[in-house]
Amino acid sequence: MSREQLVRIARRNLAHTAAGTQDQADGVVQVPVTNYFDEDRWREEMEKVFGRLPVVVAASCELAAPNSYIAGEVAGTPFLVTRGDDGELRGFYNMCSHRGAIVTEPGTGSARRHTCPYHAWSYDSRGRLAGVMDADDFGDIDRDCLGLTPLSVAERAGLVWLYRTSNPLVDIDTFLCGYDEMLAHHRFDQCHVVGRQVIAGPNWKVAYDGYLDFYHLPILHKDTFGPEMSTKANYDAWGPHQRVTSPGRGWERIVDVDESEWDDSHLIGGVWTIFPHVSIAAFDDGRMYMVSMLYPGDDPGSSFTTQMFLHSGPAPVDADDIASEADYVKKRMEFNHHVVKDEDYFTGLRIQRALRSGGKQFNLFGRNEGGGQRFHGFLDTLLATPDDELSSLFKSLHD
Numbered sequence: 001m002s003r004e005q006l007v008r009i010a011r012r013n014l015a016h017t018a019a020g021t022q023d024q025a026d027g028v029v030q031v032p033v034t035n036y037f038d039e040d041r042w043r044e045e046m047e048k049v050f051g052r053l054p055v056v057v058a059a060s061c062e063l064a065a066p067n068s069y070i071a072g073e074v075a076g077t078p079f080l081v082t083r084g085d086d087g088e089l090r091g092f093y094n095m096c097s098h099r100g101a102i103v104t105e106p107g108t109g110s111a112r113r114h115t116c117p118y119h120a121w122s123y124d125s126r127g128r129l130a131g132v133m134d135a136d137d138f139g140d141i142d143r144d145c146l147g148l149t150p151l152s153v154a155e156r157a158g159l160v161w162l163y164r165t166s167n168p169l170v171d172i173d174t175f176l177c178g179y180d181e182m183l184a185h186h187r188f189d190q191c192h193v194v195g196r197q198v199i200a201g202p203n204w205k206v207a208y209d210g211y212l213d214f215y216h217l218p219i220l221h222k223d224t225f226g227p228e229m230s231t232k233a234n235y236d237a238w239g240p241h242q243r244v245t246s247p248g249r250g251w252e253r254i255v256d257v258d259e260s261e262w263d264d265s266h267l268i269g270g271v272w273t274i275f276p277h278v279s280i281a282a283f284d285d286g287r288m289y290m291v292s293m294l295y296p297g298d299d300p301g302s303s304f305t306t307q308m309f310l311h312s313g314p315a316p317v318d319a320d321d322i323a324s325e326a327d328y329v330k331k332r333m334e335f336n337h338h339v340v341k342d343e344d345y346f347t348g349l350r351i352q353r354a355l356r357s358g359g360k361q362f363n364l365f366g367r368n369e370g371g372g373q374r375f376h377g378f379l380d381t382l383l384a385t386p387d388d389e390l391s392s393l394f395k396s397l398h399d
């Protein structure tokens with residue numbers, strides 16, 4: 001089923017490649033510039049988008065072992081996701097039951113106990129309160145009620161999603177609209193994580209617009225990877241999740257090959273986005289993946305992007321292999337940091353300032369920018385959807 005979809009998309013790209021064309025949206029769409037900086041709009045997005053939908057925080061491969069964990073922050077919520085000693089993945093507020101300190105320093109690792117740095121209360125890998133210093137001073141407190149506060153988590157296609165609630169309004173499969181089957185072709189669960197870096201950026205939508213946009217590639221990125229890129233893009237959607245492919249690029253390996261012999265690895269190119277905040281790109285024939293996770297900052301004008309790098313296959317054990325992988329990873333991470341910080345977000349931060357200046361009322365998304373059109377259109381629909389209709393909204397988008 002998912003391979004059939006990949007083949008259909010490849011055929012369409014090959015037809016466009018031969019004709020020198022791309023998909024076209026029905027018309028040009030205007031997006032009010034206030035959407036990018038209005039405080040009320042931003043608060044609504046925090047509540048109705050990031051408050052109700054799951055966000056990617058990790059790869060399954062780094063949370064495979066019992067007691068492994070990741071701690072961080074999403075849109076103001078400090079979180080801890082741990083694989084319990086019983087093998088179950090759980091999410092929590094990373095916040096102490098005593099007086100609210102951050103229990104575990106942001107990062108990844110392995111711990112049987114998470115001990116608060118303030119007064120040493122400790123929690124086990126299932127989030128249960130395991131130790132209270134000078135417990136007599138707290139009398140008869142009910143330890144069973146003083147574990148870490150739970151948040152829902154889900155794993156699909158080798159990625160880990162976190163909800164900022166323990167009672168989701170939309171379950172992960174309804175939310176993903178079958179997209180996880182497509183993402184599974186990348187085999188993220190068989191990769192290993194080789195690095196993370198964080199880049200400050202503009203409003204999360206200014207940043208996200210860029211990930212859906214191939215139109216700018218040869219222009220803005222003319223000094224880096226742009227000269228080898230095309231401006232053309234085709235968009236395929238599973239609900240609000242979109243894959244962006246480029247006719248004329250990456251398909252040359254199958255153009256003269258019979259369909260029955262098309263290899264899956266040749267059919268999964270392009271950029272794979274996950275609504276509302278992830279973009280996944282492959283490098284060097286799938287040797288390396290960069291999973292860019294955009295998180296809103298503390299105000300409408302800021303965001304933070306965590307670039308998580310996955311190297312295909314198991315981690316090397318031989319010293320030479322370790323050294324050569326480290327060398328490759330360092331170069332790839334530095335290059336991608338430079339491109340996104342000094343080209344994309346440099347431009348995005350200036351856009352952010354200009355949008356507030358009052359010089360224009362609307363941004364335009366052309367017929368060649370159907371992905372951006374769908375993103376902003378769905379966002380408007382989502383904001384207008386009450387809680388009790390959220391699940392139905394996503395179900396209505398399933399095939």
Ligand code: FES
Pocket residue numbers: 096097098099100101116117118119120121
């Ligand atoms: S705040 Fe954590 S032990 Fe006091």
Ligand SMILES: [Fe+2]
Pocket residue numbers: 210216217220221344
């Ligand atoms: Fe870019």
